[in-house]
Amino acid sequence: MKTLAILAVISFSFLFYSCGAKDTQLKITKEQPKKAFYIVPGEDDPIDSALVKRGEVLIAYSDCYQCHKEESKAKGPSFSDIARRYPIQEAYIDMLARKVISGGSGVWGYPVMSGHPKLPADEAKAMVTYILSLEEK
Ligand code: HEC
The missing domain is CATH 1.10.760.10 (Cytochrome c-like domain)
Structure with missing residues (x-):
């Protein structure tokens, strides 16, 4: 019974840990510069x-x-x-x-x-x- 409880605590903390890690990853991608993508070259035509x-x-x-x-x-x-x-x-x-x-x-x-x-x-x-x-x- 005791080992089971310990196992549960470990897996819960792992769960929390991996959720936290996801959060920081999200923040990093949000702060990337605006133009971090390929810009298709070409002139703009007049717009209606x-x-x-x-x-x-x-x-x-x-x-x-x-x-x-x-x-x-x-x-x-x-x-x-x-x-x-x-x-x-x-x-x-x-x-x-x-x-x-x-x-x-x-x-x-x-x-x-x-x-x-x-x-x-x-x-x-x-x-x-x-x-x-x-x-x-
Ligand atoms: C369910 C979410 C969702 C909705 C609703 C949605 N979009 Fe998008 N749109 C996306 C995603 C995700 C992408 C990026 C797709 C990709 O990477 O090819 C995208 C890409 C685009 C692009 C760029 C496509 C390209 O190939 O560069 C245009 C233009 C666009 N959306 C217009 C619209 C318009 C107009 C509407 C409403 C009629 C609309 N979207 C509704 C999720 C959505």
Whole structure:
């Protein structure tokens, strides 16, 4: 009985110890410099301000802010980091809009972005245009 109790204490303290270790790891990754990711080279094209406004409204009514924040990391990369990464060009807007619809992972080192299969392509593009417009802020 005594050995059992001792064993229980040991395994509990190990549990607490490993949780504590996880916490410090999290803090370290949070303090990494903002630009610790690959920036895709390319010029920005002129941006359609009406589309930006539409995207802003669409995002406000969708679930995006459950995982994204404008300035800081959350479950997903911050919108301003996404804006810093990609040039404002039709090809990237198209690619990112498809990714918002299909969902996916593997680009930023976060877990998975859920898909938005019911989202029409033009709405996804408006949202992405809004996100990419945040670069200057
Ligand atoms: C369940 C959480 C979650 C939700 C909800 C979510 N995202 Fe994401 N998003 C992520 C994650 C995680 C990533 C990083 C994926 C990766 O590393 O490939 C990401 C990445 C992105 C990217 C960059 C993709 C790339 O390949 O660089 C864009 C753009 C984006 N999200 C837009 C949106 C929009 C718009 C919405 C709302 C319609 C949305 N997200 C909702 C979690 C989410």
